[in-house]
Amino acid sequence: MIDGVLPPALIMLAGAALVALTRGHLRTAVLLLSPLATLWAVWQVPDGVAVTAQFMGYEIEPVEGSPVRRLFASIFSIMAFTGALFAFRQAKWYELAAAFAYAAGAVGVCFAGDLITLFLYWELMAIFSTIVVWCGGTPEARAAGIRYAIMHLLGGVILKVGIEGVIVHTGSVDLQPMLATNFDTWMILIGILINTAAPPVSAWLADAYPASSPTGSVFLSAFTTKSAVLALILLFPGESVLIWVGLYMIFYGIIYALLENDARRILAYSVVNQVGFMVCAVGIGTEMALNGAAAHAFAHIVYKALLFMSAGVVVYRTGLSRCSDLGGLFRTMPITTVCGIIGALAISSFPLTSGFTTKTLISVAAETQGLALVYFLLAAASAGVFLHAGIKFPWLVFFQKDSGLRPADAPWNMSAAMVFFAFLCIFLGVYPEPLWALLPYPVEYDAYAIDKVLFYLQLLLFSGLAFFLLLPLMRRTLTISLDTDWLWRVLLARVGNWLLHAAATLGQELATGFEALKRHMGMRFERILNSSGALGRTWQVGTTALWIVVLLTIYVALYYF
Amino acid sequence: MxxxxxxxxxxxxxxxxxxxxxxxxxxxxxxxxxxxxxxxxxxxxxxxKIKGYFGVDGTFGFGAWYGFLACLAMVLVAKALGVVLKRPEDYYDD
Structure with missing residues (x-):
């Protein structure tokens, strides 16, 4: 069954279990070594189906390798390692154990060769990511975690309905490219899109991630949405509806981030924005576009985790995350500030950062396909990313006004994790070839053609100018922004309350009426229900059996005619 | 002291x-x-010379004014939507 290949997800899962069983230095060793062991196992998986098994009468393929699968599994392992480095001295052990089980689910999805395995690991992620949200430990985290769990279990059910349909109608559990052409495939697509935070349910992401702990949000930012992007690459390459879904997500993320005051929620909205770029690329579906989606996912996990780390350090040191409470932290937090700025430049695809080399792949893919509208919208969005994440986040948190806060800089392990990811952001921006080599298709692309660099410099720097000129229009307000989740958090609750109230009133009316009826017909009820009445008395077994025979006969007769 | x-x-x-x-x-x-x-x-x-893929994007200063106006448009749209969408922070608390 297992031909010398160890399923990487199981190593990660074993790591999660060991985190719970060990303590002290041993636990630290488990935390730092099990992601590296997973990374090693990822690179032992050959192309093609490596492990098969029987599951409920189906031939399933728990481990199937391919370049794009190894690429995603690699960055998930690297993320688990760096996240553990960032968190191991500050986070609670059960948060880390849950985060590792969550990472194991993501790695498992990477190598799922069939729809059943995909679904099992999908649910593993849903369960343990919910626990990571709950580890935020506040009443808000508890409530947001419940909403998060409902959304993801619902998404799981929709995915399951689609998978069952495909299995029944095609007889195959194979995970292979499809298009959304019938009910089954639409259900699968919708189930996956829920995990990418696509409309109309994008709100779950900005609801749950900022409620988690300063360390939890670092893990959350990486796995769920990006494993869904991989599932889209494997199942729906070239499904054109994804282009428009992606573009919607891109602009949704920008607009909501512009309205937002909470630093971590700004970053959460920009996750939706960045995943939108990847979803759009999968919709374009050419080799270059899929390369772009995969490369951008890799780069994105690094710089987004870096941004959440820098915000996490600020929350950890100050207990504050509202931009209106922060500002001027660069004075005492130089490492966090510099790392946050590098992450912000990378997400804005500034030249010499990883975001530049990977996001322009997607733009060029749109251009090569002659998709002018998509190309110009992506260019506008690049400007918007610089606006909402590239400048707004570091400016409001680290500069802006002097908030009077003088917190200490990050603890050494948090600094080390941030410096490592900041280094990766720059390294992949200056020297993207190692990443190119991991991509599913050959790359013939010069990211640093001088005219393209100049175009992006104009685009981004003038966005910067726009930011500072328009600052008065972007005054921070102590507000949240309504989203589609208002429909079920408020409207549905109101309708529910109204129905309950109506039912209670109706029940009271009925009870009064019933009382009157009882008084009126008291005698007759008494006669039927008392110990000698037809319904109240004890029946003999023989009589009962006779009645059952009669009823069954009627039932059988009805059934046949 | x-x-x-x-x-x-x-x-x-x-x-x-x-x-x-x-x-x-x-x-x-x-x-x-x-x-x-x-x-x-x-x-x-x-x-x-910036090689424009669709003609207009190769014209003089295109990236500059396009980036600036795109940001202006997004800020204004956000501002307008904010009037409808913004609520106090404790809106969901009860």
Missing amino acids: TADNKQRNEQERNADDDHWLTKPATVRKLWIGFSIVLALTVLAQLVI
Whole structure:
């Protein structure tokens, strides 16, 4: 069954279990070594189906390798390692154990060769990511975690309905490219899109991630949405509806981030924005576009985790995350500030950062396909990313006004994790070839053609100018922004309350009426229900059996005619 | 005691002291530097030809005005939507 290949997800899962069983230095060793062991196992998986098994009468393929699968599994392992480095001295052990089980689910999805395995690991992620949200430990985290769990279990059910349909109608559990052409495939697509935070349910992401702990949000930012992007690459390459879904997500993320005051929620909205770029690329579906989606996912996990780390350090040191409470932290937090700025430049695809080399792949893919509208919208969005994440986040948190806060800089392990990811952001921006080599298709692309660099410099720097000129229009307000989740958090609750109230009133009316009826017909009820009445008395077994025979006969007769 | 107080006062004064980066003179210099860089990125197009994929994106200063106007549009749209969508932070609390 297992031909010398160890399923990487199981190593990660074993790591999660060991985190719970060990303590002290041993636990630290488990935390730092099990992601590296997973990374090693990822690179032992050959192309093609490596492990098969029987599951409920189906031939399933728990481990199937391919370049794009190894690429995603690699960055998930690297993320688990760096996240553990960032968190191991500050986070609670059960948060880390849950985060590792969550990472194991993501790695498992990477190598799922069939729809059943995909679904099992999908649910593993849903369960343990919910626990990571709950580890935020506040009443808000508890409530947001419940909403998060409902959304993801619902998404799981929709995915399951689609998978069952495909299995029944095609007889195959194979995970292979499809298009959304019938009910089954639409259900699968919708189930996956829920995990990418696509409309109309994008709100779950900005609801749950900022409620988690300063360390939890670092893990959350990486796995769920990006494993869904991989599932889209494997199942729906070239499904054109994804282009428009992606573009919607891109602009949704920008607009909501512009309205937002909470630093971590700004970053959460920009996750939706960045995943939108990847979803759009999968919709374009050419080799270059899929390369772009995969490369951008890799780069994105690094710089987004870096941004959440820098915000996490600020929350950890100050207990504050509202931009209106922060500002001027660069004075005492130089490492966090510099790392946050590098992450912000990378997400804005500034030249010499990883975001530049990977996001322009997607733009060029749109251009090569002659998709002018998509190309110009992506260019506008690049400007918007610089606006909402590239400048707004570091400016409001680290500069802006002097908030009077003088917190200490990050603890050494948090600094080390941030410096490592900041280094990766720059390294992949200056020297993207190692990443190119991991991509599913050959790359013939010069990211640093001088005219393209100049175009992006104009685009981004003038966005910067726009930011500072328009600052008065972007005054921070102590507000949240309504989203589609208002429909079920408020409207549905109101309708529910109204129905309950109506039912209670109706029940009271009925009870009064019933009382009157009882008084009126008291005698007759008494006669039927008392110990000698037809319904109240004890029946003999023989009589009962006779009645059952009669009823069954009627039932059988009805059934046949 | 007095030494302690003195030290504390000094610390408080340091906290109030504005960092050199936030001094008006520095900010002015930063703006001047930024403006020069902005001008250079546009003027560089006199030397470097930007290959437009769809015609208009190769024209002089396209990236500059397109980026600026895109941001202006997004900020205005966000502002308008904010009127409808913004609620107090405790909106969901009850």
